[in-house]
């Protein structure tokens with residue numbers, strides 16, 4: 001009887017665990033609720049800001065907020081509490097966490113170059129959060145056995161023992177340990193959704209081609225952190241070129 005009940009629960013659980021990426025229709029296996037994800041995002045952000053001083057470049061801070069607010073306005077996430085900060089440091093890195101917490105390191109700003117370039121990175125990173133890639137990666141890494149451990153703690157809360165792994169899964173930067181590279185599927189998906197987001201926000205998605213070309217030039221012999229987690233190659237740039245017309249169909253001029 002107990003076994004039957006457990007089987008039934010696991011069955012129910014697996015149905016609940018099968019999700020779909022709204023923007024692309026791709027199925028994904030996710031065992032973390034959106035509330036738990038937001039909580040993890042907020043924790044990871046607090047941890048990062050506790051260790052990394054904020055940049056004194058007020059022009060960059062203003063630029064990040066200006067672009068970020070336009071992307072946020074088309075992201076359709078009323079429950080996100082958006083926050084944008086440029087952090088001190090030469091790292092070529094950026095992230096957006098579930099819950100709307102965004103950080104760019106100073107090192108990526110000159111490569112982004114202008115508002116369009118910032119919108120490319122912003123669109124791409126926000127897309128990772130919207131498509132729940134961190135939760136997906138975490139769910140795959142933990143496997144079914146860990147499900148109970150995370151979920152039993154309740155909505156919006158995460159078992160402290162799982163927290164560190166969870167933060168890593170969200171790619172919250174060098175400050176919380178090593179970074180797992182995003183998978184190719186997730187990268188392509190973030191590119192595609194990101195292009196549409198930037199177009200909806202009134203930026204020209206063609207800026208993505210120039211941005212990724214600049215990124216591949218700065219790579220040199222020591223690839224920046226952003227490139228070790230976000231693979232950059234000609235396949236990606238060609239794919240982006242193919243998606244530009246689709247993204248431009250969503251363009252809303254400002």
Ligand SMILES: [Zn+2]
Pocket residue numbers: 124128182187190229230
């Ligand atoms: Zn990415």
